[in-house]
Amino acid sequence: MIQLLAPDGTRTPHDEFDAVLDGSAGGGGDDDLQTPERLRGYYRDMVMIRAADLEATSLQRQGQLGLWASALGQEAAQIGAGHASRAHDYLVPTYREHGVAWARGIEPWRLLEMFRGISHGGWDPAELRTHPYMIVLGSQAPHAVGYAMGLQRDGLVGTGDRDTDTAVLALFGDGASSEGEVAESFTFAASFQAPTVFYTQNNQWAISVPTAVQSRVPLAQRSRGWGIPSVRVDGNDVLAVMGAVRSALDAARAGEGPRFIEAVTYRMAAHTTSDDASRYRPGAEEQEWAEKDPILRLRRHLEQLGEIGEDYVKRCDEEGHDLAMQLHHHIHGMEDPDPVMIFDHVYAEPHPVVDAEREQYLEYAAQFEDEETAR
Template identity: 45%
Template sequence: MSDTTPTVQFLSAEGELAPTESAGEYSSYLDRLTDDDLRQFYRQMAIVRRFDQEGTNLQRQGQMGLWVPSHGQEGAQVGSAFAAKPQDHIFPSYREHAVGLIRGIDMLAVVELLRGNTHGGWDPTDPTNGNFHGYTLVIGSHALHATGYAMGLQRDGVVGTGDDDVDAAVLCYFGDGATSQGDVSEAFVFSASSQTPNVFFLQNNHWAISVPVTVQSRTPLYLRSRGFGIPSVQIDGNDVLASYAVSAKHLDDARSGKGPQFIEALTYRIGAHTSSDDPTKYHDLEQHNFWVSRDPIIRFEKYLRSLGEGDTFFDEVRIEAEDFAADIRHRTLALTPPAPATMFDNVYSEPHPVMQEQKLWLERYEAMFEEEQA
C-alpha cells in the first residue's frame, strides 16, 4: 500500500506548483482564490501551529489535564475549512484546532474543555461559532451524528435547491483509527442509503495512537468508502491547495444533491497522540523525518515566496502568532474553577427533573458545612 504518494497534489514537497495528472479536474477551484486568500492560508496555519505549541506547554505546566496536538496536520485542516461555506456544518473529532479557529471558535474554549472547566467548550448553536459542533473523544461516533444531521438538512429542504446561499453540507473529520470503528461503517451505510450531503474528511496521520495504518488496513483507506457506494479521492494532506480545491469540489457536489463524498488526506502526526503519549516508543525515525521534510507550513511559505511574498509578511505573521499564544496563556492563567453546580447545567437542552434534583441535593449538602462553620 502506498502511504506517501497521493493521488491529488498541486504543490511539490519543495513548494513548487507541480499538479499531478488527477489534479486537473480540481484546478478550476484554485481560480477562486485571491492573493489575500493565499496569505490567509499561511496565516491560519502559522497561528494554529503556535497555539498548539502553547497548549502543549500549558499542559506540561499543570494548566490542563490533557492536550491533543495537531502539529503537521495544519494544511489538511486549513484548506478544507476554507472550502466550507457559512451555512455548512462541521463535525470535528478532537484535534481540529485550525478548523475551529477558522469557523470563529474562541480557542480558549478548547483550553477550558481540556482543562475540565466546561462540558463541551462552546455552544454549536451560537451563530458566532460557525456551525462548529463539539469535539468528540469517542472515536468515530460523531460520523453517525454528522450523518443524522445531514439527513435533517435534507428534510429541511436546504440541499439541491440550486441556491448557493441556501444549500448546505456537513463536513465530518476523523482519523485513520476511526475507520476501524463500526460507527463509521454504519455512518457510510446510512449516508449512502439516504444520499445525504456528507463530506467525510479522513486525516490519515498514519497512527491510531501507536498502531500504524499499515496494520489497520491492507488497502488504501480511500477505497473503503467505495464499497458502500460513496465516491472517494486521496490527496496530499500537507498541500493546503489540494485540500482546499478537492474539498471545495466535493462540498459543492454534496450541497447540490449528489450524495456523500469521501476524502482521504495523507498527512502525518509529527508529535504525540495526546500529551499522555510517548511517540518515541513507536515512531520510525526515517518515516518521521520523511514527513517533517514535507511540513505543510514550510512548503507553503516556499510557494508564497516564489510568488513574490517577502520577509515583511512572514515577520508580521510570526508576531501575530506570538501575540495570539501570549493572549491564550494570559487568559488561561486567569481561569478559575467553575462552580460545582454548573456540572448539572446543559446536560439536557431543557430543564430535567433528575438534574434539578441532583443540583438541589448538592446545594443542601454544601449548606451543611456552611452551617457547621457558622
C-alpha cells in the same frame, strides 16, 4: 494521491481542482481561493494555529489543562478543509480540529477552556455552523449523516441555489475510520444519498497502531464498497485539500450524494499529552515527514511566486507569539467555576433526579467544609 504543491513548493496543474479553486467551476467565478492574498492568509492561519497548539501543550505540562490533543503537522489538512467549506455548511469535528475551528472563526481560547474542563461546549454551533468537539471515536459520522438527512427533508439540497444548498463535513481520523459507526454511516449516507462529505486525516498513527495495520489498502478505498466516490490527497498540501473538499461539498450540495476524502498527513506530536510517541515511532520517520512540513511548503510556493517576503514571515511569527502569550495569560488567570453549576443545565426545566443529585453532592461537599472548620 493527488498533489498540487510539492514539498519544495512547486505547483502542479490539476484541471478539475484548479477549476474549483479559481471559481470557474460551477459558475462561482467570484470565489477564487488561490489569489496571492488568500495564499498569504492560509500561511498566516497555519502559523497562528501552530503557535496556539504549541502553547496549549506547554499549558498542559504546567498543569493548566487536563489534556491536549495536538494537531501539529496537520495544519494544511485543517485550514484547507475549513476554508473550503461555505459559511452555511455544517461541520462535525473530532477533538483535534484546531485549524478547522480557526478557519470557522472559533477563537483558540475556547478550545483551551474545554480541555481545562471549564467549558462544556465552547461555542454556539448554530451560529458558527460547527458542532462542538466530540471525543468518542467515529461518533461524528452518524451525527453528520443524520444532520444531512435532515437537510434533505428541509429542502436544502439540490435546489440549484448556491445560498440555500447545504452540505455536511464529517471529520475523523484514520483510527476512527475503523470504527463500526463509520461503516454504518456509509450505509445510511449511500442509501439516502445524504449530502455528507466524510473527511479523514490519515496522520499515520491511531495512537500506537500504524495505518498499515489498520488497513491493507489505502483508506480512500473504504467507502467504495458502498458506492461512495473517494479521493486520496496530500494532506500537507493546502491547495490539494481545498480542491478536494470544495469539489466534494459542491457535489453533495447539488444532490449527488456523499463523498469520502483521505488526506494523507502526519501527526508530528504525540497522540495526546498522555502519550509518549517515542515508544513506538521511529525517529527517521519523524525526520522524513519534517521535510514535508505544510507551513514550509506553502512558504516556498509563495517565495517562488514572489508573493512573500521576510517582513511578512516575521510579522506572522510575531503575531503567533502574541497569540500564544494571550492564551497563556488567559488560562492562567481563569478561576475554577462552582462545581454545583454542573447540575444547572442538564435539562431545560427542573428535574427531580437532578435536584436529588445536587442535594447529595452538597451534602458530600459539606463534609469537607466541616472538617476544615474543625481544624
